[in-house]
Amino acid sequence: MYGHQAIRNMSPAYPQFFRAAEGALITDVDGNEYVDLMCSWGPIVLGHRDPVVTQAVREQMEKGDCLDGPGPVLVDLAEALVDAIDDADWILFGKNGTDATTACLTIARAHTSRAVVLVARGVYHGAAPWCSPVPAGTLPSDRAAMGYFEYNDQADFDRAVEAAGSDLAGVMLTPFRHVEGEDQELVDVEFARHVRRRCDELDALLILDDVRCGFRFAHGGSWEPIGVSSDLSAWSKAIANGYPLAAVTGRESLRDAASAVFLTGSFWMNSTPMAAALATIRRLDAIDGVSLMQRAGARLRAGVLTQAADSGLTIAYTGPDVMPYMTFAGDVHHERMTRFAEAALASGVYLHPKHNWFMSCAMDDAVIDRALRATEQAFAAVRRHFGPR
């Protein structure tokens, strides 16, 4: 087993294979059912096997999927996304989040005829050699034109800009800082404005990597609520409720650069994931999905914080309510968090001890309360094992 879904680094209690899913619930291959707080690591935003999305996929399968050119659904979807996303004047589709972030880099370089792209240190932007968090098999030349700075640190950002000199093509940022095993950090609005201003001054591009947050944090770009615009954005995960699709959106001024670069893949024009995405976006809009997820997330946060306090355990519960993560104070090797996750699993909640969780629209009050009955057991297990603090 390989990839982010390999459980080799997790507790042996974790199941590797799953056989079913419905709404907010998943069932492992041995028949154990869990409330799924991971939402398949982000893609499931309406709930597993959402009937509206499934129906759209079935109907598209009757028409055709992988053809010699795209189907009309490409146009419908592109129009829906350009409508939904303020900063989007055009759109390209791919399969992986990494396809989208890599395309943003290439488009920024083609547009500016410059090389350097700055990213925040330790932040995940995909699995290509230029951004892989694991160096095995990658070369220093793969990231020869990357620069690094501390997220939310204006002075360090300015230092990286200075180092790039006249060769700065762009800056890529996630909407907030989510790094595996660390407390999450919302973006400092002043920092975001500062990056926008510096990019404008230097004719460099601001690239928002909305692969993980897009269509969960806000309906449209994740920085629309703070009013900071991007030039290019990368999308994937929640865009099609689990069907394989990624996208790049950009400003009109970047259309020529986006047309000049070479972006293609055998299945990039497949129609069924696009039909799934169109149904997902429309449904999220119709039911105000972001509000539903915020409500679920707020209920989970309140419940977890109460349980921690009642247990006499000190935790940090960070990030937006729709994508929270928790850590125990002083839990340097994640021992408490691992024990917490194991106990939660045994009590019927699937969550990850080192990765942020995700809310979906299928998480009504009853689901959250069911999850909270499991986390209550999990806090008790941590307290039993490690004592209060």
Place this chain on the structure above:
Amino acid sequence: MYGHQAIRNMSPAYPQFFRAAEGALITDVDGNEYVDLMCSWGPIVLGHRDPVVTQAVREQMEKGDCLDGPGPVLVDLAEALVDAIDDADWILFGKNGTDATTACLTIARAHTSRAVVLVARGVYHGAAPWCSPVPAGTLPSDRAAMGYFEYNDQADFDRAVEAAGSDLAGVMLTPFRHVEGEDQELVDVEFARHVRRRCDELDALLILDDVRCGFRFAHGGSWEPIGVSSDLSAWSKAIANGYPLAAVTGRESLRDAASAVFLTGSFWMNSTPMAAALATIRRLDAIDGVSLMQRAGARLRAGVLTQAADSGLTIAYTGPDVMPYMTFAGDVHHERMTRFAEAALASGVYLHPKHNWFMSCAMDDAVIDRALRATEQAFAAVRRHFGPR
């Protein structure tokens, strides 16, 4: 529009959007039906909407697709592929052919702790910056560790090996030479053996890029018929009859390197494309799909060559029968081939004037004869316009 399915570089007569497909036929958005000699640029190997594959997908959709971990179908598919492919001891899945070729590079570098990978000049290995055929937005550093040689040229290959010195990680080759707009060239068996021998001597890896040919040229690796083995192979396109899937297979000795590199994507564990692949591989095996495609290809080749001779036109019809391509003698700017393709399209055959065509198992004698009635019109149109030669 963008990507290899954009028709902006083709005759205005070509349709951009398609609305249906069945077996060997596709229908554009205006309702025109064509025999599909492009097979969606390779993925369609059993025929469009093959009922066995569609049924497998429907059944898998009832169980689950994008979950927190893979479904049991991953194991079934991995076992079927390792059985079918002589050189495969393990397998990894991805979405794009480029995912697979890039992973082969990374695994080769991780295994050898060397950097240089040699590829044949002008040969397509994907759309990432290290291999993109269009330089816009890419950097010289993206291909700092790539070396180039002429396909089938032992002396030039040896020169490239020499230049790599002690830093040679591997050699990536397609099973035969297929370059857009050029006559195709089967591999020289002595050249293939020479590359294998040199790789063995230098502890470098031979990587077969079987993305385009795999499961069409032979059932299993495309070099099994010539008896030259590879250390790593990249797969995609035909592996799941149009559903988005790619794979890397490799030898046992590379398992550790494959485990050490970081390879992951949000949808890489989705079960429906794996169910489609399992159904595709089993069906290809059951009906001896390669023989069916060879029969169809031989009939097309014989018919086209007869038509060319009868028209007094000199053509080259190159490549294997299952993936043929034709050019007209002296047609430097593809004017004759463009006219041929336009006339074929008007007569009900969809083929590309600069890219190899693909056979599928749905192409029975009646389909090929229908295609030949269109190519007959196309030869007549070329002769009318350009005269004989």
